[in-house]
Amino acid sequence: MPRPKKVSQTQLAKQLGISQALVSLALNGRSTGINPDTYKRIWDHAVGVGYLPKGMRVDSTPDSARVKQIGFILRAPLRLYIPSTYFGHVQHGLHHALEARGYRAVFLGAEDELSPEKLGQIFHPSHHVGGVAVLGEVAQPFMAELTRLTRRVVAISARYHGLCHSVLGNEPQALIEVVRHLHALGHRRIGWLGGNATLGRHDARLAALRQALKTHDLSLDPRYLTVVAEADRAEGGEAIHALLPHAKRRDFPTAFVTYNTQMAYGASLALQREGWKVPGDISLASADVSRLSVEGALRITGAGTSPDKLGEAAARLVLGESMPDEGYADLVLPAPLVIGNSTGPVRK
Amino acid sequence: MPRPKKVSQTQLAKQLGISQALVSLALNGRSTGINPDTYKRIWDHAVGVGYLPKGMRVDSTPDSARVKQIGFILRAPLRLYIPSTYFGHVQHGLHHALEARGYRAVFLGAEDELSPEKLGQIFHPSHHVGGVAVLGEVAQPFMAELTRLTRRVVAISARYHGLCHSVLGNEPQALIEVVRHLHALGHRRIGWLGGNATLGRHDARLAALRQALKTHDLSLDPRYLTVVAEADRAEGGEAIHALLPHAKRRDFPTAFVTYNTQMAYGASLALQREGWKVPGDISLASADVSRLSVEGALRITGAGTSPDKLGEAAARLVLGESMPDEGYADLVLPAPLVIGNSTGPVRK
DNA sequence: CTTGGTTTTTAATAATTATTAAACTAAGTC
DNA sequence: GACTTAGTTTAATAATTATTAAAAACCAAG
Structure with a gap:
């Protein structure tokens, strides 16, 4: 409105x-x-x-006088009931960072549930929503409308140049780290198990993988590249199963990079069920990190930004901490390597 | 103020x-x-x-212009980042039912993150939290403390006699419906793929299954009963894999009941990968319902209460709608059978 | 059509708030 | 002491909002 x-x-x-x-x-x-x-x-x-x-202009109040709600919006087509450990961790980080400052995170809806009329109602000053965190990449017109209604907008895992603040993990760095790690272990044939086929994030991770391989004079063989629709453990198993019929080939990869830790975990279980040893026969490394990187008997090697930290950083931004006096901040958080036990030296 | x-x-x-x-x-x-x-x-x-x-007197606005908060709490050890499509659906239903009434759902934390001190802060009158929905079964002392601080408490998928309102699905009915359906299809040997091994809910569903079988003079053979730690698709696959080595036996089950739709789905994929036909060779039915019951090529037959409806009912209760003037209401919502394509007649 | 009750308007004006140029004040510098 | 600057006040007045009694309009029922 x-x-x-x-x-x-x-x-x-x-x-x-x-x-x-x-x-x-x-x-x-x-x-x-x-x-x-x-x-x-x-x-x-x-x-x-x-x-x-x-x-009284409500949006002019000094921060201490404001009612303390920060909204968050999920990108389409996510819903609260569609599992996403990634965004679950982001929410977790956001929730705790806001809570520590006396704020509450309030779910406003998913991108495709929020018409301009509805947004106008939500951001009417009498409703006292102090800012918004947008989880994931939304359509540009949606973001333009949102930033028109409130200036306190932070995009998480997306960037809108000149429109709002943003927080992202350094995803190219993650792939660089993973490839460097595998290369140092002697791997020269590396495959890709991709997930969330329709997302720009998948394409970006794949492109970053290709680039990181290129710096080692390696490349992806299309025969050992597969992409599944979603990205959970079961689909990680499906993805490796699709490629195992070719395992007898002399050029079959000695390592696979997966879209996320969930898929690496699922692929590892599937390989073990077929009699393969991980990492003895095949190494698996993931383009992000999660609890699966650090907990349990099987710990997935990977690189990425902790999504909790994304949520925390977003909370600080939406509350105006460490923010430039004017213009917008784009924070790119480091994506360090986390070594688990899913990668090992190339088998002789 | x-x-x-x-x-x-x-x-x-x-x-x-x-x-x-x-x-x-x-x-x-x-x-x-x-x-x-x-x-x-x-x-x-x-x-x-x-x-x-x-x-303008803000407190004179018709209801549609007011912002109000209802908190929700996750049972231990759940976190926002631990995927649960079930509670995701509950939250979805809660969110929409509250939104339709001008309220917002605000995450307060998980059971094991909320000390009595913290709860006291949350329910300070200046914070305008109008009530709480508790998702899942929490410890009795926790619930006692919570109901001491606010009377507007609704437990979802749990019951606390004399302490607060509750809303549950009729889970025994679900198993009765599933067994009746399988029996009518001719199945006389039925196995169980259990999940979430440590939860009382698992034990309750298993007990209800045994009871439902008993009314048809059937029983569970322990050799065809397996329970896995979690309950996602990948674990459904693991569960059936654990039993397939016995498939050559003459008394191998013709149908399995699974803890939830996710596990049935994963088991179905695993069976198909091993060359079995679902439901031609084995029928799979689930003790709950979800989107997997109604969407896609593979639709899991099952019975249960829509978790969205649980959330909606909880929203109504926490807002005082259809509530008794005194005492507490326990709503038990029906758990109807939803026939998909994962069940079929016994193979001759 | 008349009547009675309810709702809304009118006209006036009081109270509140917004705006502005000029004047004032305090502090710092030379 | 003179000068400069930033912050605030003053005085006036325009714009907005509140209030009220009386009048007008509307509507339903008889």
Whole structure:
């Protein structure tokens, strides 16, 4: 709902075809002697056109006086019920960092559930949402609309140049680290188990892998590159299963890089079930990190930014900490290598 | 922050020992030419004495314009980053039902993250948390503490007799429906693929299965009963794999009931990979329902309560709708059979 | 059509808030 | 002491909002 400029009760009255006296009475809660339908019509219209009285600009309050809610929005087509350990960790980091500062994270909806009208309602100043974190990459028009309604917007794992702040992991670095690690272990034939086939993130990770291989004068063989629709453990198993029929070939890879730790874990289980040893026969390394990198008997080697840290950094940004006085900050967090036990030297 | 009566900018100015002009400028965000300390002092004082401008009484808005918060808590050891499509759906239902009523769901933390001190802070009256939904079964002392702090507590998928409201699915009915369905298809040898081994819910579902089989004069053979640690697709595959070595036996089951749809789905993929046909060779049915029951090429037959509906019902309860004037309500929602294509007649 | 009750408007004006140029004040520098 | 600068006040007035009694309009029922 656009709010081009201040609108007065006199203008509201003209727009509604009623008297300013009635507008004032309704907006101040007078109910006796006012038709309830008229009352509601007045309120809906006033909120709809963004009416606020003179006297106070709510968005000018010093931070300490603000009601402490920060909204978060999921990119389409995510839903609360679609498992995503990645964004679950982001939310976890966001929740705790906000909580430590006396704020609460409030789910506003998913990108494709939020019409401009709905966004306008959410960000009406009387609702006191102090800022928004957007989890994942949303459509540019959506982001433009959002930043028009509130200036406190932080994009997580996406960047919108000149529109808002952003926090990302250094994903190219992750692939560089993983490839360097595998190369140092002697691996010269490396395959790819990709997931979340429709996402730009998949393509970006694949491109970064190709680039990182190139710096070692290596390349991906299309026969040993597969991409599945989602990216959970079961799909990691499916992905390696699709390639195992070719395992007798002399050029079969000695290591695979996977889209995420979940897929590496699933692939590892599937390989072991088929009699392969990980990392003795095949090494598996992942383009991100998670609990699976550090917990349990099988710990996936990988590189990436802790998504908890993304959430924490986003919380700090949305609250205005370490923010430039003007313009927008793009934070790129490091993506260090985490060595587990899923990678080992090339088998002789 | 009490608001005994209207205070005007002129009065603010007198109280602060400054001019009304400066008050107006500061409250409207004018920063150039105003000392930042003065600016903040004005705002703090204005908010402190409850100043609001004329023109609109926010607390008189029809319901549609008010923001209200309902907290939700996850049972231990869940975290936001531990995938649970079940509780994700519950949250989804809760979020939408609350949103439709002008409320927002706010994550308060997981059971084992919330000390009594922390709970006390959360439920301080100034924080406007209007009630709590508890997702899953928490420790009795925790629930007792929670209900001491606020009376608006709803337990989801758990019951605390005499302590709070609750909403559950009729899980015994689900198993009755599933067994009846399989029996009608001719199945007389039925196995169990259990998950979430450490949860009371698993044990309850298993017990309900045994009971439902008993009414058909059937029983579970321990050789065809397996339980895995978690309950995702990959683990469904593992569970059936563990039993397949016995498939040549004459008494191998013709159907398996699984802990949830995820496991049934994963088991189905694993069976197909081994050359079995589902449901031609083995039928799979699940003790709950989800999107996997109704979407896609493979649709899992199962019975259960839609977790979205649990969330919606909880929202209504926590807001006081259809609630008894005193005492506590325990809602048990029906668990209907949803027939997919994972079950079929016994193979001759 | 008349009547009674409810809702809304009118007109006026009081109260509140916004805005602005000029004047004032305090602090720092030379 | 003179000068400069930043912050604030003053005085005036325009704009916005609140309030109220009386009048007008509307609607349903008889």
